[in-house]
Amino acid sequence: MMSAAQTQSVRTGHVTRMFIYLFLLLSALFYLLPFFIMLTNSVKPLGEITGGNMMSLPEVFTLEPWKAAWSSAQVGVEPTGLRPYFWNSIRMVVPAVFISTILGALNGYVLTKWRFRFDTILFGLMLFSCFIPFQIVLIPMARILGILGLAGSTYGLILVHVVYGIGFSTLYFRNYYAAFPTELVRAAQIDGARFFQIFRRIMLPSSGPIIVVCVIWQFTNIWNDFLFGASFASGSGAPMTVALNNLVQSSTGVKEYNVHFAGAILAALPTLLVYIVAGRYFVRGLMAGSVKG
Amino acid sequence: MGFLDIRNVTKSYGRVEVLHRVDISVEEGEFLVLVGPSGCGKSTLLNMIAGLEDISSGDIAINGRVVNGVHPSNRNIAMVFQSYALYPNMTVGQNITFGLEMHGVPRPEREKAMKEVAELLQIGQLLDRKPGQLSGGQRQRVAMGRALVRNPDVFLFDEPLSNLDAKLRVNMRTEIKKLHEKLKTTIVYVTHDQIEAMTLSTRIAVMYQGHVQQLGAPKEIYDTPANLFVATFMGSPAMNIIPAQVVMQDDRPHARVTTRDGSHAMLPFSQANLAAWDGRDILLGIRPEAITDPDGADRKSDNIVALGNHIGLTEPAGSDTFVTMTLGGRDTIARMRADVSVSPGDRFEFAVNMDKAIAFDPGTEDRIGP
Amino acid sequence: MTRQGETDFRTRLQHWLPKVVLSPSLAMVLVFVYGFILFTIYLSFTDSRILPSYGWVGLENYSKLWRLSHWTTSLTNLGIYAFLYITICTALGLALAIFLDQKIRGEGALRPIYLYPMALSFIVTGTAWKWFLDPGIGIEHTMHLWGWESFRFGWIKDRDFAIYTLVIAAVWQTSGFVMAMFLAGLRGIDSEIMKAAQIDGASNFNLYRRIVIPLLRPAFLSAFVILAHLAIKSYDLVIALTGGGPGRATELPATFMYSYTFTRNQMGIGASSAVIMLMTIAAIMVPYLYAELRERK
Incomplete structure (x- = not known):
């Protein structure tokens, strides 16, 4: 582009x-x-x-x-460095990205190739959920995670990120599949392929670029999230961004700027790496998320 | 009862009815062409036969079985799409056998069927390529191969030639015709191109605004169109439609038409029943090839009338020369031999073959029988 | 010949399958987004403190909220911050895009440089700028060492100016994105229109002012919508850069909501502030999304 x-x-x-x-x-x-x-x-x-x-x-x-910064700095109360939190983030990001991308692909497939009444309205409801200020869901989400026994855990954060990631992943796949010829789906129907066979054999093999775009977007967003992490998983279950903030803001002792900087770069490294390796797709994702058409 | 029966079929989206009570019965081995301008409902009807769209009311039966509500893959049909709809991620071979695979046909049989079809269509050397590497004509063949391999009861073609360039289109048209003559399969073919309809079909259904305007053999459609729409849609250049008045002379109905200089010409009809229209206005329909130079007139006709008029415009088209004149206030086209020597403004004696002339009721726009 | 009952079970299943597949996502969105929104709206009318409670108090939380100087300060701050953030991002993004579009050598290297901050977390951005702007070790200190003894840049510690440091860091993070949006818009303009305007004798300035910038309207609209909703949602950056201070100089509605709900145990008031944030964003996003979705029907 x-x-x-x-x-x-x-x-x-x-x-x-x-x-x-x-x-x-x-x-x-x-x-x-x-x-x-x-x-x-x-x-x-x-x-x-x-x-x-x-x-x-x-x-x-x-x-x-x-x-x-990696292994011995004081984060919160423990001198663990950022390492455990880095793995927290990895454990959170990988399943959340995977699940939200799969769901987005299926939703996009249904919303473009199996259209039904009110499908645009349903999509609009999903899309709007990307843009809400998340403050509006913090209180009930905290309650629900507590009730489900997921408060403070990585699973809770996975759930949260899947829920609020679906809107964007659906948007990506819907726009991509809208340009995918419907005649192919019809040909496959006549050939005898059913709903999931068409998805797996016809749609998915042609979805490479949009999968990359979606995975990168979700990865960047979820990795960089702070609000949900700080609200639902402070303490030992915290993700990298929350841990970094704790490291930088900790008021005890001398301010070790060099350690803070190293920690900040560590927190930025995964997304930065993705940006360097696949910047083209990153930009495509940004654009698709703003200018729809 | 035919092999493919479309009985009283309608289609509505919400309250809007887009297809009104269609009744067509197709015999085994027939080549039916649905022709009409875009939006006439022809593709909708085809999709309903395929099972890709629901039927609002009425029945469709294939080979004696009502297929309303049956999944497309269980109707024993195959379809060739306008865009060919080849699966971009599969090779040509996989494209052709995908339907068999989905129907649980074992691999050796699939391979065998694929080889036969590849030989028939001469695409054997393409089997390992991806659709993206093929030319338009090759894709067209693969799409046909994918349909043929299923050995279906009915083939459905949805404007299969419209994405090809003009020359290739003519070649593929001939090939489809040859294939039909060889395989004797039942075909329903949708097109907006009236030449394709004429050349390919054994029967044509001309559709307009959700109605079948006329259903009949190509010659019938061409020579005795049911109404003004069919008359002007089929044939190129289109049939001349000239305002005229029926006048009795020597006990024979004539069409009185106005030439360019304002004088009247009398053209005797061959149909005696037009006497009933004595004194009334009609629309006279004459195809361009029925208006010629005197030497080019059809010698078998016994109703060739001379008509003096000024020549408007001449368009040499290589094999013919089209000459325009003003008749009844309308531009009227005559089709002449290529070597005829005429120039604009000259007065010329046209030869009109009134055996081929037909008349329309200006009110209802229907052809005046029989 | 059989008539009804032809619709076999598998075909009917196929008919329902798409809706079945969509329903888990839809259910999640309905519960976790719209259900939660309704719940929060309900809470904003109750006497909830540290935990949700269900004593109905009507509009009391809202009237309390609007009497709190903390809240009005947050809103004023948001006004200043959003206005400057949107204006500067748009202006800088547009300038970069137009300049980059002049057959620039090294465009391929410059573009990713402008855009990379977008890949970073606001927490990282905040950390970087926090120390860079710190008078003790940052830019002011450096200027002193380089001999410019009178140089002063202590905005981050200054109640009247701290809000502007927020703008600087936020612009740094997102202006590259705005640049990319405008650049895509520029590249989408038919080059024949540009040629026609030049043949008509338009100067470069007029070419852009009269032809190109009006053609970028959709990009302006998208940029505005995206930036506005980001501004209202700004939370991470404030936490990392200033923590809302000094004093309340950089408090925004997002930080207000968080502290009232979770540290000051005024959940009813926190909920009512969240509702107001939602309403503001909805006023911007809903018409935009509506227009976008309608167009493509």
């Missing part, structure tokens, strides 16, 4: 072009600087940060802050 060959042919003068390049480069600096500072300061000893210049490269290179 965005890598398409440029077709516009606006002529610009020399001075204008200089200005444009300057603006673009300064902007790039603006976007890169905070991350650059986190990175350089995460490999400095603490003294070099408090006593020295944030912008300068490390004089002494050390991986100690990373080790501390």
Whole structure:
């Protein structure tokens, strides 16, 4: 989509072009600087940060802050580092992404190829659920998770993320399958394929790109969630974002900025990696989530 | 009772009826073409035969069994789609045998059936390719192969040639005709192209606004169209429709028409029953090929009338020359030999074959019998 | 010839299967979204404190809410924050998109740089900016070390300016996304329209002002809707960057709701604030979604 060959042919003068390049480069600096500072300061000893210049490269290179952030820093009350919380997040994200994607694919399939009365209204109800302020569901959700015995657990968070992820995953698959020729489904019906056979043999094999888009979107969203994690799983069941916040906000002792930075990068690493590896799909997901058509 | 019976079938979406009481009976081995402009209900009817759309009322029976409510795959039909609808993720071979696989046919039999069909359609060398790697004509063959391999009671074709370019379309048309003559299968074929309808069919149902306007053999449809719609829809260029008045002369009904200079010409009808319309207005229908230069007139006809008129426009089309004149205030097209020498503005003696002329009631737009 | 009863069991099952498959998702959404919304609305009319209780108090929570300076401060903050956030993101995103669309060398490298913050958690963004803006070790400290002794940038510690640091960090995170939306819009404009305008003698400025920007209307609308709903939902960033402070300088409705419900044990008031947040978002999203879904019928 965005890598398409440029077709516009606006002529610009020399001075204008200089200005444009300057603006673009300064902007790039603006976007890169905070991350650059986190990175350089995460490999400095603490003294070099408090006593020295944030912008300068490390004089002494050390991986100690990373080790501390990963396995020994004080998170909340325990000196466990972020490691257990990282695995909490993994245990939460993988099933939640998997389930919400499967459900989204089935919903999209039904909503485009087996249409019935009021299906657009039902889809509208699902779609709106993506945009609600989640504060509106916090209180009853906390109650229900308590009643189900899922409060504070990873399973509870999986349930929450599946429920509030369905809207987007359905949106992706619905839009994708809307462009998928209905004649193929009809041909398969005449060939004798039934509902699930058509889905498995005809639709799914052609759904590669949208599965990638959906998985990336759900992964990024669920990994980065803070509100649900903080509300329903603080303590030892907390996900990475909550643990990072606890690490940074902990008021005891000296502020170990280098450890905080290392921790922040650790928390950002999985989504950043996905972005670097599959940025094209990430952008497609963003666009599909905003401009529907 | 026929092999495929469509009895009193209607289709409604909510309160809107889109197909009104269709009654068609197709014999085994017939090639029925449903033709009409888009939105006339022809595809809806085809989908109802296939079982892809519900029947609102009436019955459809295939081979003696009412199939209302039977799943498409259990009706023993096969369908060729406009877009071919080849499964993009499967090879040509898998596309062809998918239906057999779904019906639980064992692999060796599937392979055998596939080989036979591939040979029949000469697509043996394509079996391992994906549909994306095929040309339009090849996809068309594969789609037909997928239908043939099922050996169904009825073949359904939904505008199968409309995605091909003009030359390929003519070739494939011939092939479909050959295939039908060889296999003698029952076919229902939907198209909006009246030439396809004429060339392929053993019978045509002309549809318009949810009604079957006329059902009959191609020649019948062409020569004695039931109404103005059928007359103008079938044939290219379209039939000339000229306002005229019936006048009795020498005890014979004539059509009195106005030429370009305002004078009247008298064209004697071959149908005596038009005497009943003496003095009334009618619409005179004459196909372009029934208006020629005197040398090109049909010698077997005994009702060739000379008509003097000014030539409007000439359009040499290679094999013929189309000449336009004004008759009854309308542009009227004559089809002449290619080498005829005429130029615009000249006065010319047209030869009109009144054996082929028909008349329509301007009120009801129906053809005036018999 | 048999007449009725032809519809075999499997075919009837096929008829119901799509609805059966859809129903778990639908049930979840109906219960966990719409059921919960109704429950929260109900709570907002009750005397719930630390736990839900069901004594009906009518509109009392709402009238209390509007008398709380804490709430009105949150709303004012949201107003300032949302206005600046939406305006700056849109302006910056549009500028970046238009400039990137001028056959820029290295576009392929610049685009991902502008967009990567979108992949990060607001908590990470907050952590990064918190220290970068901290006068003790951040940009102010650096400028002093570089010899600019009088440089002052202590907004994050200043009650009157802290809200703007929230805007800076949020713009940093999402403006690249807005850029991507506008760029897609620009690339979707028929190049023949551009050529025609140039042949008509339009200057570059007029070309964009009169032709291109009006054609980007759908992208503007989408950007506005997305940014507005993000602004109202902003919670994580506040927690990570300022924690709502200094004082209440960066409290937003989202943080207000959370603290009243879960730390101050005023669940009725918390619920009523959540209802107001929902209403605000619904006022923006419902017409938008309605139009989007209608168009495609």
